[in-house]
Amino acid sequence: MNQFLPVCREDMEARGIEQLDFIIVTGDAYVDHPSFGTAIISRVVEAEGYTIGVISQPDWRSDRDFTRLGRPKYGFFVNSGNIDSMVAHYTVAKRRRSQDAYTPGGVMGRRPDRAVIVYCQKLREIYGDIPLIIGGLEASLRRFAHYDYWDDTVRPSILVDSGADLLSYGMGELQTMEIVNRLAKGEDIHTLRDIRGTCYLCAPAETPYGGAQCPDFAQVSSDKIAYCKATKIQMDQQDEIYGKIILQRHGNQMLVQNPPMRVLTTEELDRVYALPYARAWHPMYDAAGGVPGIEEVEFSIAHNRGCFGNCNFCSIAFHQGRKIAVRSEESVLAEAKLLTTLPNFKGYIHDVGGPTANFRRPSCKKQLTQGLCKGKKCLAPTPCPALETDHREYLEMLRKIRAIPGVKRVFIRSGIRYDYMMNDPDDTFFNELVEYHVSGQLKVAPEHCASDVLDAMGKPHIEVYKAFAEKFYRITKRLGKKQFLVPYLMSSHPGSTLKDAIELALFLKENHIHPEQVQDFYPTPGTVSTCMFHTGLDPYTLKPVFVPKTSEEKAMQRALLQYFMPKNRDLVLKALRKAGRYDLIGTGPSCLVAPPAGEGQARGQKGPKTASRNGNRANPRQKAGPGPKGKHPGKNKRRP
16 A cells, blocks of 8 residues: 555654645545545645645644644645535535534544634644645635625635635646745745636735726625626636636735636646555544545546536536546556455446546537637537537447456446437447446436426436436346436526426426435535525526525425425425415325325316426326336435
8 A cells, every 4th residue: 555645743754754845734534545635636746746744634723733743844735625614514404414424434523614714714823924725625616705605695705714825726736736846946925926727815906917807895795796797707717718817806905816727638637646545544544434435436436527517506617627637548447457456346346437427528629729618508408519429438448447357347426417428329338338337226417307497507408318218218128127217306496486396296206206315406606506596696697586595495395306205295285285286186196295184185276287397298108217117216315
């Protein structure tokens, strides 16, 4: 096993290190695996020739943990961990979670709320004017003034609240290499203002020319139209080819975001994944039973980054970007062979994917020279005519992984874009996916069935999913397999009315889909949908968008997606009565829920037996669900 980076003075002494060049402070437990951002950034710094140590989950109520490695020569890197600390701590209902997958033993409470801010303030208190560079998802998505769901207010850029000197947004490797090399050469952290993929604060008089000016913090805090305009500017300029500097004034300071850093080339990405990761949690966590978060990724391979799908509720485009970066086939095969040598490997590679598993090429040739189209989507509501759909390279790579000695099965469990698959005239990948790469269940994300809601989500209409499901089950049947689709579904997304939620419930009933878990829309920073949630407006058209915000409304929409569960019966009855859908209360085949004992269906209030927006029953042979009537595993492991 490769050696872990120093976590204590004894580790430093064993390596003959008197003072580390850099230290990284993180809200996660220390897991040296390339699925963890801390591991990647620390190994990248080490590969540049510098010493670096890791302070994981320090106790922010004292100085002890922050000083255990001493003062670094050049500065600190700070992140909250793999996810935003508020999402790690709270459900969409703002209730405290009981477990933290990125903490030893899954114990909750080992990091503070708003971890980046708390850690930076503590480091400033202890070390004064030492360079502080923040990054990771929490910093990246909060780099501008942003709506904060937990405070229900607009907060300033995290640079303002944290007091950090520099913010690295996106995946971070290239800007990190430039930062460490320039600091080591003696440059002052406050002069590092020309690095792509970074943000900094300066006096308004020092603002660079030629930037796209957002409405300032005071404006977006009080004016929802101004907030929408700022969101549109921020989203539209996240392209490495045409993206401009973005400016947003915060009182007597100017926030400056430099244009995005270019994505890594295949050769650069290969080098990142070839770094000497220990591929395990640090042994100091053995007594606690390890870190649960590694279980999903320990025997998985990430072959790409970025996503041109660009759903409105997803932050990937704002963080990783829409341009696809891929590892070479040789790099992926080398990692697959490495997995077969690990002690706990049982012959199963759990995933070969990424943000979207089946993206391995640009969406079109134009983006290579002109960037991705501003304000448009490659796949929704229908595929762009210029979209080039080709699974051949991905398929060939999967075939070679399957042939590696010691590999029994290769599964695909990260997101498959089924609309991209349906746009491919060649069915070879579809057939081999169903035959070789489904572990009994294939997770896909239709999210909803109502066209207006799907438009607000930036998703394709449900007809695409129906066609995909029909094809999936036809191939499954031909192969003599028993496999199911597990659809991800979302309730209470902006644009979703009670009527839309009822339409989705009817769609699920028609297609015999019984989801065990559903996800309420979670308004996290850095998405178009969160802007809609906060403002009630579409930031691209400024047209009003209905937003279900009350706890009652959201509870009813969520219950309708699981209308078949006895615990949801009262809420479903309440929702149907509120919507005037008494025709769906009864014991008939088209009803969603039986009336209370002793209460029949109200006379004179029968509505049409409607199962779709146009009032017509769907063709019963057009099954979007699993096929076998009334049965569906429906497991959804997304964080609620």
